[in-house]
Amino acid sequence: MSKIDYKSHKVIKGISANSGIAIGKVVCIDNKGRKVHPNIITESEVEVHLKAFRNGRELLVQELSGMLDYLDPSSSAIIETQKQIVLDSEVERRVESIIKDELLSGDYAIYKTFCDFIERLKESGSELFRQRIVDLENLRDRFIDIICKDEQGVTIEKGTILVTKELSPTELVALHSEGLIGLVMERSGVTSHAALIAQSLEIPCIVSAKNATAKALNTTGVLDGKEGLLILDPEEELLDTYKAKLQKLKNTQKRLLKNISEPSHTKSGTEFFLSANVEFESELTQLKKYNASNIGLLRTEGLIFSNRIAFQEQIKFYESVLSSTDGWVTFRLFDVGGDKLSDKIPEEANPFLGWRGIRMLLDEKHLLETQLKALLICAGKNKGRVKILVPMISVEEEILQLKQVISELQNYLVHSGHAIDEDIALGAMIEVPSAALNAENLAKHLDFMSIGTNDLTQYTMAVDRGNEKICSLYQQYHPSLWKLIKITSEAASKTNTEITVCGELAGNVLGACGLFGLGIKNLSMISNAIPKVKEELISHSDSEFIELAESFLEASNTTQIKEIFEDWRIY
Ligand code: PEP
Ligand code: MG
Numbered sequence: 001m002s003k004i005d006y007k008s009h010k011v012i013k014g015i016s017a018n019s020g021i022a023i024g025k026v027v028c029i030d031n032k033g034r035k036v037h038p039n040i041i042t043e044s045e046v047e048v049h050l051k052a053f054r055n056g057r058e059l060l061v062q063e064l065s066g067m068l069d070y071l072d073p074s075s076s077a078i079i080e081t082q083k084q085i086v087l088d089s090e091v092e093r094r095v096e097s098i099i100k101d102e103l104l105s106g107d108y109a110i111y112k113t114f115c116d117f118i119e120r121l122k123e124s125g126s127e128l129f130r131q132r133i134v135d136l137e138n139l140r141d142r143f144i145d146i147i148c149k150d151e152q153g154v155t156i157e158k159g160t161i162l163v164t165k166e167l168s169p170t171e172l173v174a175l176h177s178e179g180l181i182g183l184v185m186e187r188s189g190v191t192s193h194a195a196l197i198a199q200s201l202e203i204p205c206i207v208s209a210k211n212a213t214a215k216a217l218n219t220t221g222v223l224d225g226k227e228g229l230l231i232l233d234p235e236e237e238l239l240d241t242y243k244a245k246l247q248k249l250k251n252t253q254k255r256l257l258k259n260i261s262e263p264s265h266t267k268s269g270t271e272f273f274l275s276a277n278v279e280f281e282s283e284l285t286q287l288k289k290y291n292a293s294n295i296g297l298l299r300t301e302g303l304i305f306s307n308r309i310a311f312q313e314q315i316k317f318y319e320s321v322l323s324s325t326d327g328w329v330t331f332r333l334f335d336v337g338g339d340k341l342s343d344k345i346p347e348e349a350n351p352f353l354g355w356r357g358i359r360m361l362l363d364e365k366h367l368l369e370t371q372l373k374a375l376l377i378c379a380g381k382n383k384g385r386v387k388i389l390v391p392m393i394s395v396e397e398e399i400l401q402l403k404q405v406i407s408e409l410q411n412y413l414v415h416s417g418h419a420i421d422e423d424i425a426l427g428a429m430i431e432v433p434s435a436a437l438n439a440e441n442l443a444k445h446l447d448f449m450s451i452g453t454n455d456l457t458q459y460t461m462a463v464d465r466g467n468e469k470i471c472s473l474y475q476q477y478h479p480s481l482w483k484l485i486k487i488t489s490e491a492a493s494k495t496n497t498e499i500t501v502c503g504e505l506a507g508n509v510l511g512a513c514g515l516f517g518l519g520i521k522n523l524s525m526i527s528n529a530i531p532k533v534k535e536e537l538i539s540h541s542d543s544e545f546i547e548l549a550e551s552f553l554e555a556s557n558t559t560q561i562k563e564i565f566e567d568w569r570i571y
Contacts, residue, residue, distance in 0.1 A: 009238065012163070012216065012230040014184060014209030017195035019226035021246045022182030022204050023239070024159040026221035026232060028213050036111035036144060038104050049099045049106035056106070056147040060086050063146075067173045077283065078169045078197060082139055084306060107144045114140035134187070134194070138168025156180060161223050163209075163216040163230070167194045176201050182223035184230050186212045200528075206230065256531035260291045264534060267541040272516060274534060275327075276527040277502060281317070284324040286527045293327035296524020297389070297450065297502040300334055300371070309367070314374035318386075322378060328385045330427065330450070330502075330524075331375055333361060333368070335391035338455075352464060357392025357429075362401055372409050380419035387425040389450055394432040399445045402426075431455035431503070436484040439491035446497060450524070451488055453503025453511070457481055475558040476505050482514060482552045482561075489518045500524055509536045510565045516542075517549025544568070 041049060064083045068076050085091065091113055098109035118136050156162065158179030166187045172180070172194050183198050183205040190207055198205035204225030212230070219233040222242045231238065264272050275296030276287055287293070298321060303309050308317065321329055337356025348354040361368040372388075379386035390402055403426065413420050430436050431452030443449060457476045458465040465474055475481075485501075492499035500522040505511030507525025512533045515523060525533060551564045 009234060010232040012209050012212045014206035014228045016225055016228040017190045017207045018199045018205040020204035021242055022161050022223040023242055024161045024181050026161045026163060026216055026219055027156055028163040028216040036108050038108045041103050041105050046100055052147055053095055053106045057086055059146050060143055107147045110143050134166040135168055161221050163212050165213055169194055169197050172197050184209050184212050256535055259535050260531055266537055270542050272521045272537055274530050275524040277524050287325055290527040290530040292527050292530055293325055295329040296500055298329050298331045300332060301336055304334055304336055311370050311374055318374060318378045322382050328387060330387040330389050332389040332391055333371060358390050358398045376409055376413055376420060377418055379421040379424045383421045389427045391429045393428040394434045396441055399428060430488050432459050433484060436488045439488040440494060443491050443495040443497040448498035449492055450500045450502045451485060453505035477558045477561045479555050486518050489520055513545055514549050514552050517545035
């Protein structure tokens with residue numbers, strides 16, 4: 001499509017959080033956070049307020065559970081977390097103490113408890129944590145609405161593009177079921193929960209759209225998610241252009257899903273393997289839809305964050321993952337630290353360079369051994385289906401120490417009568433430049449290597465992956481990354497070690513094509529990225545991918561790499 005001239009239009013600009021096009025009625029809601037004032041109650045009213053709190057909590061949990069029935073799996077995980085917050089014992093203790101000990105009303109007790117948590121998040125240096133504030137504010141307000149029996153706020157007509165300051169996941173899910181087709185938020189960032197849910201609901205979404213609520217009118221609008229634009233009251237010609245573009249997008253989606261059951265071969269007949277990245281149990285149901293029988297990366301940190309690290313709870317989780325698919329599962333050991341914080345990690349001046357991943361696990365033997373024991377037992381019951389992946393390896397000694405722990409545990413399990421998988425595969429995340437540069441030596445101790453391009457980008461570019469101020473420097477296509485990947489891929493073929501990429505680069509068409517060109521045929525990605533990656537890989541021959549990767553390696557900057565890819569795709 002030729003470049004669109006927006007000059008004659010009123011346009012709201014933001015940052016793309018989900019691509020796609022929506023054409024519909026623009027509705028603006030200027031929602032403001034609630035304020036609740038302390039109301040003193042008498043001793044005799046305490047029971048009534050405690051009961052109202054408990055009933056309200058039950059209703060809110062029911063409301064959240066109701067949403068799970070029709071929600072996409074990755075969104076369900078966010079709603080599940082909200083349920084856990086509402087049911088959290090610390091929330092209960094504080095709310096009840098405010099009612100009983102301070103003799104203040106139930107609505108205020110909830111308000112105060114949530115506000116205290118929000119204040120703590122505000123003080124956190126993490127951008128990711130700060131982006132959760134809106135979710136907590138909305139959960140708080142909905143809780144109070146229920147207690148005070150206020151009607152639920154916003155309702156919309158089918159086909160609405162909503163412009164708002166920010167939106168909670170629950171509001172978004174509710175509005176989607178009423179027919180919301182596009183979302184523009186003034187404040188939220190691309191990793192806010194509402195943005196993540198918009199992605200899984202496949203609603204075009206733009207965020208950080210400054211003053212959008214002041215500019216939006218009740219008119220027709222076109223939301224171009226990819227360009228980060230909301231065009232208000234478009235002229236006939238522009239509207240027709242977008243209608244055609246929308247139709248083309250719909251046709252492409254249909255075609256992509258059809259490819260899913262085709263064999264995974266390039267035009268030259270070389271087989272490639274696309275597996276899924278999974279973080280939440282609820283994502284497991286998506287595997288079938290995208291024909292992914294293997295899980296190339298199972299993140300386990302969620303067990304720590306949801307306080308499910310007891311041995312039996314881990315076994316239950318790992319078994320439920322294994323029973324959801326017939327293929328193999330790459331379980332990554334706990335990767336806490338960096339931006340994946342928990343109360344286990346003390347405050348550090350440079351958390352991303354600190355006590356993270358394997359560094360922490362080798363010091364916290366009990367945590368490591370409990371996880372390994374649970375995984376080894378599951379592996380014994382599911383021979384050949386469990387792989388273990390170690391995060392944040394930067395030196396060879398870490399692998400050797402870990403292998404020693406695994407071998408002692410295997411011996412212990414055999415002696416105590418458990419079946420084990422003697423050939424259980426052990427792999428390392430290659431996500432630190434020292435590991436990539438030294439991959440040939442590391443590979444000698446490993447069954448496989450999995451390149452984590454998210455962290456490899458962060459550590460190569462020296463850019464905190466969550467820091468919005470410097471996000472333009474977080475360049476996963478940068479030539480330096482391709483050079484490190486080439487070294488790792490060559491090390492794998494020299495040592496005959498399996499190699500996979502499980503960072504975001506694998507789930508991106510430019511990335512997948514370049515990676516295949518560097519000899520990497522195993523790619524693991526968020527499962528809904530599989531169709532588009534597959535379509536690209538089956539459409540070209542091996543020599544074309546190799547040529548592309550060679551050009552990437554010769555480029556001197558990211559812009560050139562993007563241009564090379566666009567030209568390569570056209571011809
Ligand atoms: C990576 O770093 O590329 C990766 C897959 O791990 P995470 O994003 O969980 O750090
Ligand atoms: Mg990582």
